[in-house]
Amino acid sequence: MSPRPYVRPISAREWVFRHPRYVRYMVREFSCLFIAGWTLLMVWGLKQLADGPAAWAAFLELVKTPASVAFHGVTLAFAAYHSVTWFNLTPKALPLQVGERVVPDWVIAGAHYAAWAALSLIILLWTL
Amino acid sequence: MIQLEVLRYNPETDQEPRFQRYEVPFRDDWVVLDALNHVKEELDPTLSYRWSCHMAVCGSCGMMINGEPKLACKAFLRNYPGVIRVEPLRHFPVERDLVTVIDDFVAKLARVKPWLVPKEAPGAGEYRQTPAQLKRYKQFSLCINCMLCYAACPEYGLIPEYLGPAAIALAHRWNRDSRDAGRESRQDEIAAKEGAWECTFVGACSDVCPEHVDPAGAIQQVKIESTIDWYQAHLTPWLKNEK
Amino acid sequence: MARSNKPIVWGPFAAGGTLTAFLTPVLVLLMLLQPSGVSYESMHALAAHWAGKMLLAAVIFLSLWSAAHRMRITAYDLGLRADALVAALLYAATLACTGAAIYHLLRI
Numbered sequence: 001m002s003p004r005p006y007v008r009p010i011s012a013r014e015w016v017f018r019h020p021r022y023v024r025y026m027v028r029e030f031s032c033l034f035i036a037g038w039t040l041l042m043v044w045g046l047k048q049l050a051d052g053p054a055a056w057a058a059f060l061e062l063v064k065t066p067a068s069v070a071f072h073g074v075t076l077a078f079a080a081y082h083s084v085t086w087f088n089l090t091p092k093a094l095p096l097q098v099g100e101r102v103v104p105d106w107v108i109a110g111a112h113y114a115a116w117a118a119l120s121l122i123i124l125l126w127t128l
Numbered sequence: 129m130i131q132l133e134v135l136r137y138n139p140e141t142d143q144e145p146r147f148q149r150y151e152v153p154f155r156d157d158w159v160v161l162d163a164l165n166h167v168k169e170e171l172d173p174t175l176s177y178r179w180s181c182h183m184a185v186c187g188s189c190g191m192m193i194n195g196e197p198k199l200a201c202k203a204f205l206r207n208y209p210g211v212i213r214v215e216p217l218r219h220f221p222v223e224r225d226l227v228t229v230i231d232d233f234v235a236k237l238a239r240v241k242p243w244l245v246p247k248e249a250p251g252a253g254e255y256r257q258t259p260a261q262l263k264r265y266k267q268f269s270l271c272i273n274c275m276l277c278y279a280a281c282p283e284y285g286l287i288p289e290y291l292g293p294a295a296i297a298l299a300h301r302w303n304r305d306s307r308d309a310g311r312e313s314r315q316d317e318i319a320a321k322e323g324a325w326e327c328t329f330v331g332a333c334s335d336v337c338p339e340h341v342d343p344a345g346a347i348q349q350v351k352i353e354s355t356i357d358w359y360q361a362h363l364t365p366w367l368k369n370e371k
Numbered sequence: 372m373a374r375s376n377k378p379i380v381w382g383p384f385a386a387g388g389t390l391t392a393f394l395t396p397v398l399v400l401l402m403l404l405q406p407s408g409v410s411y412e413s414m415h416a417l418a419a420h421w422a423g424k425m426l427l428a429a430v431i432f433l434s435l436w437s438a439a440h441r442m443r444i445t446a447y448d449l450g451l452r453a454d455a456l457v458a459a460l461l462y463a464a465t466l467a468c469t470g471a472a473i474y475h476l477l478r479i
Contacts, residue, residue, distance in 0.1 A: 004139040005221035005229045010285045012450030018195055022282065025330045029445045035391055036438035038399060039431060043472045046427070049414055050478035056411045063406040072403040079395045086392040089329065093348035100260045112392075120397035127401055128408050282448065315374060325377040328444045351381065358378035 028085045031078035038075045041068075087112040130154045130205060132163055134175065135215040137222050145222060147213075148172075154205055160214060161189055161200040164226075177226035184338055187274030190217045191226050197279035197336045218279040233275055236291050239317050240299035245310030261306040268301035268346055270339040277333035277343050283326050290326040291318065293333035293343035300346040319354040327351070380440060380462070387437025390430065418479040427476060432469040439465040 016022050041063075048059035062068060090112060091105035129151050137145040150171055152163045161179055168175050179189040182201045189200040192215040194208060205212070220228035248255070277293035284290050299318045303311045318324050327347045334344040360367060401409065417423040439461040446457045 002139065002221070002223045002229050005223050006137055006139070006145060007221045008145075008218070010219070012286065012448065015282045015285060016448075019332075021332055021335055022330070025332075026445075026448075029328075029441055029448070032438035032441035032445070035395055036435060036442070038395070039434045039438070040468060042398075043431060043468060043475075046418070046431075046472055046479075047475045049411070049418060050475040053411045056414070060406045060409075063402055069403065072399055076396060076399045076403060079391070079399055082388075083392040083396055086388055089331070089348075092334075092342065092345035093352060095345070095349070097260070097263060100263050102263065116393055116396075119393055120400075123397050124401065127413075128405055286448065319374040321375040321377065323375070325375050325381070328448070352385075354374070355378040355382050355385070358374075358376070359382065 027078075028081060031082040034071075034075040034078040035082065038072070038079075041071075083116060087116070130163075130208075131211045132160075132167065133211050133213045134164075134167070134226070135222075136175070136225050138174075139224055149211075156206055158205045159201050160191075160193055160198075160203040160205065160212065163205060163212075164200060164214070175226075176224045185272060187272035190274045190276050190279065191215060192218055192279065197276035199274060199276070199338050202338060217275055219281070219285040220275070220278070230275065232288070233273075233278060233292065233294070236295045237273070237298065240291070240295050240302075240314055241310055241317075242295075242298040242302060244302065244305070244308055245313070247307055247309040255307045257306055264306070265301045265304035268297050268304070268341055268343075271298055271301070271337075271341050271343075272339055274338065276336045276338065280332035280336040282330055282332070283328060287322075287326050289322040291320075291323045293327075293347065294341075296324055296327075296350055297341055297343035297346035300350055315354065315357070318350050319357070324350040324354065380436075380458075383433060383436045384440040385437075387433035387435075387440075390433045391437060394430065395434065415479060418476055424473075424476045424479075428469065428473050431472045432465070435465045435468055436462075 016026050045056075045059045045063075048055040063072075087109050088105075091103075091108040094108070096103040096108060130153075132150045132152060133147050134150060135145050136142075136148045150163075150167045152166045152171075155162070159182075161182060164175065164177055164179075168177075177189070177191070177200075179200065180186040181188070184199050184202045187199075190197060191200050192198075192213075193200065193203045194213050195215075197217060200214075214226065216222050216226045216228045220230060220232070223229045271294055273294060275294065278284050281290075281293055284292050296318050299314045302308050303314060324347045327344075329344060329348060331344045334340075334342045337343065418427060443454070443458050443461050447454055451457055
């Protein structure tokens with residue numbers, strides 16, 4: 001038995017800055033704030049849609065304001081970071097073994113990136 | 129010559145840890161463990177630390193070197209400019225100097241039954257396993273219980289009850305072994321709140337693992353399997369699961 | 372140790388995280404570049420159809436849920452220890468906002 005073990009305190013705020021990998025983790029986690037905020041903005045848009053064409057037009061004007069544009073820019077960066085980290089981690093969570101070989105991580109992640117690009121292209125072409 | 133700044137703590141005399149500087153020779157092929165051995169042999173025999181194989185297979189010499197969990201026998205002096213700060217492995221209580229109290233990890237390891245729960249009755253002959261079956265768990269079997277992953281994991285630091293990366297990865301190793309039949313009993317530990325569910329996939333554990341076990345991957349795989357189990361059990365309880 | 376019921380909240384989190392990873396960036400880009408390209412007629416047509424309603428409701432729910440779950444975890448990581456309370460508040464808010472979205476969808 002240890003006579004008097006010393007327990008080192010851990011500060012919740014201190015550990016984040018111990019190494020860049022923890023900072024990157026926090027950035028990834030913070031992306032949820034912007035994704036949630038943007039989704040709520042879209043729920044507001046749904047309300048305006050239900051209120052009629054004039055309200056929808058007002059919603060589009062709101063989206064075009066400088067504050068909204070800035071928010072969308074930041075959200076796009078965070079959302080893309082979420083996507084990249086998610087796709088890169090997927091092969092770790094869902095490894096694929098075929099016979100004696102494990103499918104390389106880049107193949108699984110790459111398939112996700114390809115699907116992401118294809119889906120995005122389809123949506124952009126369909127609406128623009 | 130280079131300088132080591134080493135955490136010292138004598139439970140019989142000290143209220144809290146302090147740092148002590150030692151000047152040691154610089155040799156191009158020396159690791160931090162060699163420097164510590166020099167300190168103990170030539171400068172200060174009172175310095176306490178764990179070590180054994182000096183070749184990164186026993187897992188004894190884990191410590192914080194400039195804030196990063198590393199095996200002291202694998203951290204080369206030539207890679208550290210300036211003063212090298214050596215501290216005991218984080219998230220474990222300090223027993224004395226660089227020696228930590230590892231009882232928590234040992235207890236948690238035992239809880240996940242990291243051994244073969246035989247599928248076949250004794251006397252049925254030798255187990256046969258194909259290379260493909262071996263591949264399913266081989267990576268997770270490389271764990272040397274060095275606990276660097278526990279030092280790197282912020283969740284283990286914040287939540288002392290958390291089973292932790294190595295314990296869960298080792299449970300997963302046995303679950304994926306074709307010869308084993310112990311998954312159901314291990315699930316009671318790794319699918320519990322203190323098991324895989326405390327993990328938030330920071331991934332630091334896999335980053336620092338010297339054997340490339342990828343405990344983070346193992347834990348996510350446990351989460352997915354446990355989730356499928358849960359929905360199966362709650363939505364289609366009449367379906368028996370033969371695993 | 373009893374097996375946790377975490378899968379209840381983790382399942383939708385994983386689904387929502389995957390969904391937002393694939394879908395959110397392009398939609399944000401759309402709103403950034405050319406919001407006027409999303410006409411009242413086309414959006415109304417989508418939301419008027421029952422399948423469109425279900426799609427929009429599902430996307431909104433999963434997006435908000437995965438974000439709420441992440442917020443819960445991050446709150447704990449940063450020192451907020453009242454996990455049960457934080458979880459209840461965040462999941463309840465998610466359900467409320469999803470409820471509001473469904474309410475408006477039903478008006479279309």
